[in-house]
Amino acid sequence: MDLKDLEKLRQEIVAARDGKRPCITVCGGTGCHAYGCLKVAQAFRDEVRRQGLQDKVDVRQTGCHGFCERGPIVVLQPRGVFYQKIRLADVPEVVSKTVGGGEVIDRLLYADPATGEKIAREEDVPFYKKQHRLLLGSNGFIDPTSIDDYIALGGYRALAKALSGMSPDDVIAEATASGLRGRGGAGFPTGKKWAICRRSPGETKYVICNADEGDPGAYMDRSLLEGNPHSVIEGMIIGAYAIGARQGFVYVRNEYPLAVENVTAAVKDCRQRGLLGKSILGSGFDFDLSIFRGAGAFVSGEETSLMASIEGRRASPRQKPPFPALAGLWGKPTNINNVETWANVTWILRNGAKAYAAIGTQDSKGTKIFALVGKINNTGLVEVPMGMKLREIIFDIGGGIKGGKPFKAVQTGGPSGGCIPAGMLDLPIDYASLAQAGSMMGSGGMIVMDEDTCMVDVARYFLHFTQEESCGKCVPCRVGTRQMAGILARITRGQGEEGDLEKLETLAKTVKAGSLCGLGQTAPNPVLTTIRHFRHEYDAHIREKRCPALACKELLTFGIDQKKCIGCLLCLKACPVKAVSGTLKKPHDIDQAVCIKCGACFEVCPAKVRAVTKTSGAPAPEKVPQ
Amino acid sequence: MEDTLASTEPSRKDLIHALHDAQERHGHVPAEAIAAIARRLRITETDVYGVLTFYKAFSLEPKGRHVVTICSGTACHVRGAARIIEEFERALDVPAGRTTPDREFTLETVNCVGACALGPIVIIDGDYHGQAKAAEIPKLVEDCRCRSRGQAPCGGGKPEDAPVDAGPGPSPRRQPGGG
Numbered sequence A: 001m002d003l004k005d006l007e008k009l010r011q012e013i014v015a016a017r018d019g020k021r022p023c024i025t026v027c028g029g030t031g032c033h034a035y036g037c038l039k040v041a042q043a044f045r046d047e048v049r050r051q052g053l054q055d056k057v058d059v060r061q062t063g064c065h066g067f068c069e070r071g072p073i074v075v076l077q078p079r080g081v082f083y084q085k086i087r088l089a090d091v092p093e094v095v096s097k098t099v100g101g102g103e104v105i106d107r108l109l110y111a112d113p114a115t116g117e118k119i120a121r122e123e124d125v126p127f128y129k130k131q132h133r134l135l136l137g138s139n140g141f142i143d144p145t146s147i148d149d150y151i152a153l154g155g156y157r158a159l160a161k162a163l164s165g166m167s168p169d170d171v172i173a174e175a176t177a178s179g180l181r182g183r184g185g186a187g188f189p190t191g192k193k194w195a196i197c198r199r200s201p202g203e204t205k206y207v208i209c210n211a212d213e214g215d216p217g218a219y220m221d222r223s224l225l226e227g228n229p230h231s232v233i234e235g236m237i238i239g240a241y242a243i244g245a246r247q248g249f250v251y252v253r254n255e256y257p258l259a260v261e262n263v264t265a266a267v268k269d270c271r272q273r274g275l276l277g278k279s280i281l282g283s284g285f286d287f288d289l290s291i292f293r294g295a296g297a298f299v300s301g302e303e304t305s306l307m308a309s310i311e312g313r314r315a316s317p318r319q320k321p322p323f324p325a326l327a328g329l330w331g332k333p334t335n336i337n338n339v340e341t342w343a344n345v346t347w348i349l350r351n352g353a354k355a356y357a358a359i360g361t362q363d364s365k366g367t368k369i370f371a372l373v374g375k376i377n378n379t380g381l382v383e384v385p386m387g388m389k390l391r392e393i394i395f396d397i398g399g400g401i402k403g404g405k406p407f408k409a410v411q412t413g414g415p416s417g418g419c420i421p422a423g424m425l426d427l428p429i430d431y432a433s434l435a436q437a438g439s440m441m442g443s444g445g446m447i448v449m450d451e452d453t454c455m456v457d458v459a460r461y462f463l464h465f466t467q468e469e470s471c472g473k474c475v476p477c478r479v480g481t482r483q484m485a486g487i488l489a490r491i492t493r494g495q496g497e498e499g500d501l502e503k504l505e506t507l508a509k510t511v512k513a514g515s516l517c518g519l520g521q522t523a524p525n526p527v528l529t530t531i532r533h534f535r536h537e538y539d540a541h542i543r544e545k546r547c548p549a550l551a552c553k554e555l556l557t558f559g560i561d562q563k564k565c566i567g568c569l570l571c572l573k574a575c576p577v578k579a580v581s582g583t584l585k586k587p588h589d590i591d592q593a594v595c596i597k598c599g600a601c602f603e604v605c606p607a608k609v610r611a612v613t614k615t616s617g618a619p620a621p622e623k624v625p626q
Numbered sequence B: 001m002e003d004t005l006a007s008t009e010p011s012r013k014d015l016i017h018a019l020h021d022a023q024e025r026h027g028h029v030p031a032e033a034i035a036a037i038a039r040r041l042r043i044t045e046t047d048v049y050g051v052l053t054f055y056k057a058f059s060l061e062p063k064g065r066h067v068v069t070i071c072s073g074t075a076c077h078v079r080g081a082a083r084i085i086e087e088f089e090r091a092l093d094v095p096a097g098r099t100t101p102d103r104e105f106t107l108e109t110v111n112c113v114g115a116c117a118l119g120p121i122v123i124i125d126g127d128y129h130g131q132a133k134a135a136e137i138p139k140l141v142e143d144c145r146c147r148s149r150g151q152a153p154c155g156g157g158k159p160e161d162a163p164v165d166a167g168p169g170p171s172p173r174r175q176p177g178g179g
């Protein structure tokens, strides 16, 4: 296949399809999988057949639509009618009414929480309105296992353009002019990285896609790879051409079986269509891709560890320089980019560097996908122009905090990042602003926290994580994170001492300065930012043995308000250690010496009664002699 | 010829792949597999062992009949995953990461399964249980025990507010494991 063939093929695919033919698209993202979208999609197929509509209606399982909060999501094309929280029972009605008769079912539409107004079309839903979905936009139209779907939407045109009319240096110039920076965390300029690798001496060069996505609260790479694998592959072929690599690897996190499946299938389809292999699109350029499954180690996301892993060794990082662009995989010049970076490359080559550079801020161009999760109303993947204010993301797109509680902080950058407090809601989200706030862009996790989240516990959580994931090669990281995690655990248990914060700060400095790789160098960030912005919470834990958020278990006291208790026995039955005593219709009591503070009694106490109390730093309610 | 994948000569670069194969076939990597892999790739058994123990995806111990995976990703953590982990540890009487002595249950944690909207998430034998509540855990465990005995779920442990029947995990092939 050559360039002309590709365009001909695209026209054939489009011509063979009736653009007006109704198509029921069912979101197949991981969030919707958990809601049972596979069954919903199957139910649609069965129902369409049952109603004899199989020649009139298509059913397509697509990639992630991003609005995970409302799954399973079903969009009826071509009109774009947006249904949410679809249950199996809704399926027959959707097929007969909407597809057959063209009637919109009010009950299944999204209602604007502010006005109660029902919204019929996907793009009018507030969650999507302020987004700029360069990369995620096609997810909802494409069956990720169909290369034809991708080609029909103009897929592989960017590659054709690069291979036919551009020299490798032109491609690099385009990437540089776009201002694209790496989405894997550090934000290194992509064009610059490519140029270094291209100039590196050596015949054999490699490109790698980093799909190890280790941040424990982010899943945008997964969504791209599962939902639109060709957009990533196309970017990789373009990059390989620019750099002069003939072999590439996609290193996929082990826990992403569907991503492995879809990207493997996509590679196979590419080979069949002459988009991978010898003389791609008749250009004389050879390139092929292998899929490599990770094996469950956070540090393998670090580039030098990742390469060690591909070589069949333990994923331990090594000293840089030399940087991979000079000496990477098997000592050869290697260019590694993140999944989202590669997908951006495709967009840039298709639409031009200028169009891309028009989006975003001075030093952060384009869009960024964030996983907006935690105590937020609209959980999901959001893609916004760089520079958007945190407030807009959390309140306009995210719909604010669950249960209308006050917003406390947002954590960005995962284990390498930090917590940004409510006072900084007007912070524009770009590389420099986040770094200035002591956090970082990282992979794009955005964990929203409310007053019930303890910031000391969050710091402890992340340090526990990094300490477990530290590969142990260098001492500052191995020992330092362990010490820090230990101190933090002690503080959350109420055994903090004066001077602990200073100790943490000293350790943080050493770990940051002395660690071999990014894991250790950034591990103290969650601690440092929480000390900086939430020192009072640390003080409450250390001095008053009190957790203001009522989250640190060891600092809680559960008691029973004798005046409110109606003696219903619920808590008594729920208690796993028999700490509750009492008889029917007599106020119960908790034996503090036995209580393990699991909170079961608090959870079962009827909302109308609310006799079980949860407090911190104060004694349990007195038992009234009966 | 370390750098070409066209090379069919098995070598160290195939090690992780081979370990995945063994893990999938046996549910763990048995000693015989280690020896066989070492021979085929012409590396020492110590080498294989060293790599195997570095990665969480591989285990030397067989897994239990039921695998309970609790998400301890950040989003699930701030929504109370720690409490869910603790409750399972109590109900099964094993710490997370271990298998019960009767090999009925393996309790493990994983970081973010991409279903944060439903957090805290528990995956039991590939089925997702969203917005997990501590109170329903004994029932979920009992359901598994009944299934082991070949009975229908008898604990009644289906979360009442599951939007639809929670379907199978992202792939029927394997469950998320490790972390």
Ligand SMILES: Cc1cc2nc3c(=O)[nH]c(=O)nc-3n(C[C@H](O)[C@H](O)[C@H](O)COP(=O)(O)O)c2cc1C
Binding pocket: A181, A182, A183, A184, A185, A186, A187, A188, A190, A210, A211, A212, A213, A214, A215, A298, A299, A300, A301, A302, A303, A304, A336, A337, A338, A339, A341, A443, A517, A518, A519
């Ligand atoms: C501990 C650690 C973990 C990392 N994990 C990832 C990851 O999961 N995905 C990723 O793309 N980059 C990760 N990185 C960054 C990579 O080392 C590398 O910088 C990145 O893949 C480069 O791609 P980019 O230029 O497109 O951002 C990690 C870095 C460190 C230090």
Ligand code: FES
Binding pocket: A216, A217, A218, B071, B072, B073, B074, B075, B076, B077, B111, B112, B113, B114, B115, B116, B117, B119, B121
């Ligand atoms: S953090 Fe648990 S599913 Fe994302």
